[in-house]
Amino acid sequence: MDNTTNPRLDFLRARIGLSMHSSPSPLGRWLNGTLKVAEYGRLAADYVVREEMTNPARVLHGGAAAAILDDLIGTMVFALGREYAYTSVNLTIDFLHAAGINETVTATAEVVRAGRNIIHCEGRINALDGKIIAKCATNLIQTSLKLNL
Template identity: 45%
Template sequence: MSNTALAFFQQNIGKRIADNSPSPVARFLDGTLIAAEEGSITVEYIVKENMVNPAHILHGGIAATMLDDIIGMTVFTMGNNVFYSTVNLSVDYLFSAKIGEKVLVKSRVVRMGKKIAHAEGEIRNENGVLIAKCTTNLVVTSNTIK
């Protein structure tokens, strides 16, 4: 059985996610897909003015959204056509990112169970400095992806 979801992501490496995503959040974040393999995705984002807090650094809620969004995509690369929904998301904020900076967000499925997926994610700046990291659990829903 071929993994059509993974094939789709791999065909879109180097492209803006917003051009092919059904997700309004993904279109807002406007990242570029850098890498995709089964159980891992890397996306590059540019921190924009509408993504920062009053201190002009990446807003924690936007950082969490970046992590949550690509982890959802990552679970989809595992090849089942079922929608997973986030149960929890624990984020550690370790450094800041300013307007105009590029950040790389990378995810990894740690364990894929029949009902629960466990994953990790991280955000790093262009110099490799760790901006934020997370762990999360997602639960399978009754929704199927068409």
């Protein structure tokens, strides 16, 4: 199989511009982003900051930002079409700016290096004005769970 397409990536490509309510991830369905880009090794989605995603200061909670990044990166790795599932080993995040309730932010996930057992990725959440809300680096490792999809 070439690295430009596979059934999982094709599914995501067909969802560009639509809500992620059909995400294979239950957390992804709750986050409910709108997919903007679906390429091999790269995904981007818009998310509206809802009240239940905020902290007492009424800005995007660090845990919600981490969830957005981890989930989008996981979905992107899933869309690589590999035979086995991958899981996060670590997730290092820098929180650089705030995003308030009802603001739209764009999250991007990209593969930096895809080894046989470990995939290194980076993610970023940007405000519409380009300010970086959060950025991360993560490593995912192949599990023994064979995927049927």
